[in-house]
Amino acid sequence: MSRKNTLVATIILGIFILGILVVLPIEEGILGKRGVRLGLDLQGGVHIVYRADLSAVEPGGQEEALNSAVAILQNRVNPLGVTEPVIQIQGEDRIVVDLPGLSISDQDKERLARVDILEFGEKVSDNETAKWENELGKWKPATAVIDGEEKALTSRYFKTNTQVGLDNMSRIELHFEWNEEGKQLSEEITGRLIGEQLGIFDGNEPLRGESGRPIAPVVQAKIVDRGVITGLTRNDAEQLSRQLNFGRLPVPLEIVYDQTISPILGSDFIDMSVRAGLFGILMVVLFMILNYRLSGVLACLALAYYAVLVMALFKLIPVTLTLAGLGGFILSIGMAVDANVLIFARMKEEIRQGLTLGAAIEVGFDRAWSAIRDSNVTTLITCGVLYWVGSIVAAGAPVKGFALTLAIGVLISMFTAITVTRTLLRLFIGKALARRTRLFIS
DSSP states (O other), X not given: OOHHHHHXXXXXXXXXXXXXXXXXXXXXXXXXOOOOEEOHHHHOEEEEXXXXXXXXXXXXXXXXXXXXHHHHHHHXXXXXXXXXXXXXXXXXXXXXXXXXXXXXXXXXXXXXXXSSSOEEEEEOOTTOOOSEEETTEEEXXXXXXXXXXXXXXXXXXXXXXXXXXXXXXXXXEEEEEBOHHHHHHHHHHHHHXXXXXXXXXXXXXXXXXXXXXXXXXXXXXXXXXXXEEESOOHHHHHHHHHHHTTOOOSSOEEEEEEEEEOHHHHHHHHHHHHHHHHHHHHHHHHHHHHHHHHHHHHHHXXXXXXXXXXXXXXXXTTOXXXXXXXXXXXXXXXXXXXXXXXXXXXXXXXXXXXXXXXXXXXXXXXXXXXXXXXXXXXXXXHHHHHHHHHHHSTTOHHHHHHHHHHHHHHHHXXXXXXXXXXXXXXXXXXXXXXXXGXXXXX
């Protein structure tokens, strides 16, 4: 074996060892310290697509508004207990939110996208239109005129310093403080509502206390700087406080698509995918060995190398594996040996024409390269188109997952077929086995 081939073989072995250290154990590799990230369809969770109303945004400011909305959504999601939420812009006006391993209520989905998390209301008088209605009566937004403009009192005027505390009776309180504009609104509204209830609403529903009754305190005095909300459970108060502290969204968001997937269904998908993958790999291995004998065995070793390398990249990038992504990975396993089939077919022809194994290897790889290159490039172009389509449609995550895993698989398969398999075959040049051509052709 030449010095150059020895060096290449050593590098290949080193990469393989590093790949194994990244992949194993699956939950958290020795290197990289990451587990395999599973998508919603495998782990279960919530997939939501919001449409942003950009009609009021100045021309040229749409991208900044969307980026700001993504950052605020990320912070609002964190109190829900999601370890790895995926929040990204899709197309020109949509934001996709994936919450793996979590099931949330419709109210939480709406709250995430609400410009104002809390709104304050006052009782309606005769012939007035009500926005809310509950067991305490009918309500309209509590408003005041500031600088000639009527504005509603909402949590958009909270400073980002709300916190949970206890009163003298050790009851939970949510403390908040108004900004300058909020002070003016609160002073005027509470000044005219002394002795009356001030309702607090969470979207279309009243904010309810631990007892289940709507929270609507009676205004005892004019409130200017700060206030408290009582009656909440500690968990509700802490979650609400964290979400309020992350500010208001720059644009309204509307839910256009949402899907909840059961973790049980996801585990079933994993089991079926693993079985399908193992069966597919077994069929490929049998085909290669029966048709190409020792060359087929070496191709299968290269296939194992390929699988380790791909899984290591999935962990390091990291790639979120969906059911469609697993399908792309399994498909790429079959495609990973396509190059070997082309090469070995060429080698057969050259050996039958009287060339030695070493010459047949070099000629086979050289003559098959153009076909391998062109077929893989066309597949990569298709993957690029699929990824682009998946980026602009509401339910395009599975399409993107399929395209991404297939593209990674195709790129790695070119390396393993051209470099790894070739290096393994070169190990036999000059050996006694190289003269036994029946080991390499059927």
